[in-house]
Amino acid sequence: MDKELGKILIIDDDEDVLLAAKMLLKKHAKEVLIEKNPKKIPFLLNNDAYDLILLDMNFSKDITSGKEGFYWLEQILDKDPQAVVIMITAFGDVEMAVQALKAGATDFVLKPWQNEKLIATLNSAAKLKASYKEVSQLKQTSKVLQESSNYAFKDIIGNSHQIKEVFKIIDKVASTDANVLILGENGTGKELIARAIHQKSLRKDNVFIGVDMGAITESLFESELFGHKKGSFTDAKEDRAGRFEVANNGSLFLDEIGNLSMPLQSKLLTAIQRREVTRIGSNQAVTIDIRLICATNMPIYDMVGDNEFRQDLLYRINTVEIHLPPLRERSEDIGLLAEHFLQLYNNKYRKNIKKLAASTIKKLEKYSWPGNIRELQHAIERAIIMTDSDVLNPEDFFFLAQKPDTNNSVEADNFNLDDVEKNVIQKAVNKHHGNISKAAKDLGLTRASLYRRLEKYGL
Template sequence: MTSKKGKILVVDDDADVLQAARLFLKQHVKSIETEKDPNSIPTLLKNNRYDLILLDMNFTEDVSSGKEGFFWLQKILEIDPSIAVILITAYGDIDKAVQAVKAGATDFVLKPWKNEKLLTTVMSAMQLTDSKREVAELKETQKQINSDIDHHYRDIIGRSPAMINVFNTIEKVAATDANVLILGENGTGKEMIARALHRRSARHENVFMNVDMGAITESLFESELFGYVKGAFTDAKEDKAGRFELANGGTLFLDEIGNLPLPLQSKLLTVLQNRKVNRVGSAKSKEIDIRLVCATNQSLNEMVADTKFRQDLLFRINTIEIQLPPLRDRIEDIEALTDHFIKLYSKKYKKEVSGCSKETIKKLEKHSWPGNVRELQHATERAVIMSESTILQPSDFLLTQEISDSEQVVFEDYNLEEVEKMVLRKALKKHEGNISKAAEELGLTRASLYRRMDKYGL
């Protein structure tokens, strides 16, 4: 048996109405309170957290105009905008219903009500309250996450000409709602660029929603991105908003868009064109207002030529392209990046490491960095942890040398983690960063390969 949940307040000057509402709804909700005097509403809201308020439109002072109901509706929403409010009246008509909804009411019911209709309306309204509060909590969490990110990455580090071009592009497009496609190898910082665009946009106080398209299976694609309604499939125990709805008003970041299979590309294109989503199991469309940012390490133009990516979807997502350079093409930034990571991990691990020797920087600048900035970050973290000196030396950085595709793999030792890391790097290089092909050759799923890449900083 499903446990009852939700707390409801019913405000009406008719004792019979309060009694009827309490007797019926207490069978279906966790808690129900009743109140005859609307002047008690502010105090009740101050001391309680309600999921729904059923509010009479007409009290004894004003029999039929509905003015009191509208007045208290506004007061309630001023105190807690997340609460769903259903207005009830014996004198309702279409005009008042429209006015009530425009004023912020969730719905409108007439006395005497039918219990089945009332229950359906109440449950839908409480679900709306849950969704509003979920989004509000997510926004607050995201605000804290962004604050933390800004603390550690006040600005994306780079002084090379290639990065200056990236910064200039961000400044030009961030304030717009133009769709942006970020291109770059794994580990170049595509998500950081997406977050920078969001923080500099008019949507910065709203949600930044990150979706790893390579980690979502085809069977979960629609339910994860578009949401679902209760009963849509076996495990759909309740309504759930998808990523598009949760990102409404903010930025939706679709990472590794190149890994999306063709059938799913068509579904994504439809949503982007119509700016509407249908939850799985529902025929009702919900309008969405998102700023779209996508990223990939693959050449989408080549995929279009090979009929592996829809050209119309590519046109839709790349109003502006930002090409992130690999670290080997911006060696001028290695010293500044390393200093940044040293400060970060010295504080984290309480180590008195203040910098690198000149010889160490030379060694780092000569390395090809197939894992780019992410690889440098992990290498620096390990160096800070293992070093017994305040200045990092070349020996503190254990860098795996590049192996060409034609060379035989020779291991200096048989540490399983080092062997696995080297094999992963070779497979990724062979397939030019194509996650799907590398995973297939390694006998792994894309999600498993992503986890291993993250583990080793590749």
């Protein structure tokens, strides 16, 4: 028999009523909990979630007025505004039960009840609860989708051999549910690759949720990923689904996963292994079904060797790896990308710039693009804003001149700590001809710490 009524909580100070209801309903519900003392309601609601709550209107202190029932109804709805509460009342208190409906109860049943009537009432209430959950999930999903929908462009552009190899891997892996790890420098388009995998997958009609792990503080990690219950901490003013829940049946993209501390890596691994999450302030685990895609610009295998990234977590997230080439290694794609951004910002700024001069494209192809596609995008945008011509010429990209030799010492009277640190790091990297491990050792840093500083200073 289907247990379609879910988890039921029954509160009544009459033990006979409790036992009779439990005997009847356990055939139809996943779980039936009974409680004689209404004062335990706050504790019960804090520690679990219930699909249906049956609440007596009159308790031993006040057996006729229904005030206690109204009081506890208010407490339940204050804790969970979407709680489905069915009031239990005697035959003579129908008028009071109607008042309870106005106060937020879903329905009422008369005692002694007819078994078939009680089951029918609870079935209707269960459908209402299911609709509440669906609406809540849709609202949460819609909110997160709005937040994550603002990205630069939807299509991956390129004809180079390197990017075609990436396309081949996407085609092979997309239709599976294998976890994917995307490796590449900042600005190479890791999120676009993740979205392409989702769009070619069997989950394409469900949500794609992206999370920038580098932007989440330690204190907000669990709330953002796993969700929280109202009142579980100071700013928790309403129940909130975490990104894992919102991404259920879809794809979850965890960007910059290499930035997570070891304690947060452990929490993430637990959720991935168990395929369930528990909101802060709740003891109820929520089962999740997601396609996991992760990305990082960090040297993640070196980090495993330095005990800065969990090897067991790496095994979980990299069933398939995709290495994205930097833009300097696919220079033949630069003209295509530049033309794309030309059209994009022509439309955005209502300009009518016809093309990039051939000499401009040659200049762009010779530049090393340390910021990759993102830097190219910003360069085109800036040139379009500043030019007075209808053609983008080399002089419109004067700001792309190669950086001056950073081997020179910082001026003796420059005591800016950032400048000094940047100069020392550059010297160490140059000394070891780009060998990050040796440079980090000279500087007394871990490889991961040195990579973060290289990114900070754009080196």
